[in-house]
Amino acid sequence: MRTDDAAADRAASAFRERFGTDPEGVWAAPGRVNVIGEHTDYNGGFVLPIALPHATRAAMARRDDGRVVLRSLQHPDEDADVAVADLAPGSPSGWAGYAAGVVAELAGSVPGGLSVLVDGEVPAGAGLSSSAALECAVAVALRDLLGLDLSPEDLVDVARRAENDFVGAPTGILDQSASVLCTEGHALFLDTRDRGTEQVPFDLAAAGLALLVLDSGTTHDHAAGGYRDRRRECEAAAEQLGVPLLRDVADVADLERLRDGSAEGEVLHRRARHVVTEDQRVLRVVGTLRAGEDPRAIGPLLTEGHISLRDDFEVSVPLLDACVDAAVAAGAHGARMVGGGFGGSAIALVDADAVDTVTAAVTDRFAREGAPAPRSFVAVPAAGARRLS
Structure with missing residues (x-):
């Protein structure tokens, strides 16, 4: 895996190349692997994930034309360009829908639009939560960039709603919780019913x-x-x-x-x-x-x-x-x-x-x-x- 500095430099450079300006920041969120506790989260049960060193990065800057433009180094032929007012399930589709779903959740705070460049190495479709990594990277970026008063638990909910309601995948909160809440050297013991957590060495x-x-x-x-x-x-x-x-x-x-x-x-x-x-x-x-x-x-x-x-x-x-x-x-x-x-x-x-x-x-x-x-x-x-x- 790239170091955080090298990964940020790569994402920022790609942003400049594609958008012709510097990003206002680069944020990252990891994929996850679940040690134990599968299909328990939407049943109110227990899970025990760890975050992976594999992460998704989002380089981002605000726009003034009311559009959300999404580009990915992993999907170079699948750019998305949608008006903030037109964000809706299915528009955009594909990989961009996971990021756009987060923007849609917070659309009231981004009327001017956003430019987003995505890069990462969480394998898609491998059961390692590439979708949640993308959602959470965008959610954390929006929180910081727009100065939003969102707790870590709020970020989890925003990202989960993007996956459930915008993309249409009926997942629980395991993946987004792991991507936001996990810490280095620990597994996250999460009670998905009361949202209680414990960092277990x-x-x-x-x-x-x-x-x-x-x-x-x-x-x-x-x-x-x-x-x-x-x-x-x-x-x-x-x-x-x-x-x-x-x-x-x-x-x-x-x-x-x-x-x-x-x-x-x-x-x-x-x-x-x-x-x-x-x-x-x-x-x-x-x-x-x-x-x-x-x-x-x-x-x-x-x-x-x-x-x-x-x-x-x-x-x-x-x-x-x-x-x-x-x-x-x-x-x-x-x-x-x-x-x-x-x-x-x-x-x-x-x-x-x-x-x-x-x-x-x-x-x-x-x-x-x-x-x-x-x-x-x-x-x-x-x-x-x-x-x-």
């Missing part, structure tokens, strides 16, 4: 461990139907159980009421069982880390979470299963898919001196599956959204 290197991220190369899209279906199924299960959210289910045994002999009842039972047991896994992982125990102990919980996502929630895909199976067979202490599913990445908890061995084993498995080698890197907890220059 997460120094795997001190224990001779590494968190290996393996990008399957199978992209996903949260605005597509599968994610929306899972959220609707969780809501239906909670309604049948008579609770506001699945977080409110005290015991897995209580879910038996969903099994009414119908195929739908069996599906709702499996979906709810994943959410309830995943919350329990998050609490067990946090307990282990808080107590300063050997982090290797969380490995089996990661694998257990993957099995639940694969079988009960049915959001895994064959290459993600191959990642997990090959990593564990090669000596990983645990592994699981991360993100919303239907593609994306997996993580594996490995001994630091086994990173190459595990990566090679997964690469070999992919070759046998006829798939390109996965992109991989070691995730180290990084800082959240911030101003670079």
Whole structure:
């Protein structure tokens, strides 16, 4: 990854080249990888993400012509130029919609318009929250540039509404919370119901461990139907159980009421069982880390979470299963898919001196599956959204 100074210089230089003037500043927000706690956020449950060193930068300046002009080094042929008054879901579309959605949320403060140049290295579609990184970089930039009185929690809400309402992806608050609230060297323990947070030390290197991220190369899209279906199924299960959210289910045994002999009842039972047991896994992982125990102990919980996502929630895909199976067979202490599913990445908890061995084993498995080698890197907890220059 580029240093903050080098990254800011690159974004500022690109801004000058494309807009013919200096930006008023450069801001950054990271992608995230979720250690544990998948599909729990929109059910009021617990999550435990870390911010990645991979970040998205937004160089920005105000305009006086009432337009929002959005350009990206990663999408050079997909510029967007829209009047502030015309911002609406679908206008603009594509990558620019995530940034424009944030501007639309705060449109009352930007009547004169904005020039925005985006640069970054969070892989799109890899389950590492590239969309939230873009949203949060723009949100933090607007807060600082326009002097808006927005708390970190307000920024999370602005970015989440941009994704939910403008883009149409029915996600919870995990991704945006991680991008804004995470701190270097820690995992963010977030209770998505009451928004309580705790920074939990997460120094795997001190224990001779590494968190290996393996990008399957199978992209996903949260605005597509599968994610929306899972959220609707969780809501239906909670309604049948008579609770506001699945977080409110005290015991897995209580879910038996969903099994009414119908195929739908069996599906709702499996979906709810994943959410309830995943919350329990998050609490067990946090307990282990808080107590300063050997982090290797969380490995089996990661694998257990993957099995639940694969079988009960049915959001895994064959290459993600191959990642997990090959990593564990090669000596990983645990592994699981991360993100919303239907593609994306997996993580594996490995001994630091086994990173190459595990990566090679997964690469070999992919070759046998006829798939390109996965992109991989070691995730180290990084800082959240911030101003670079």
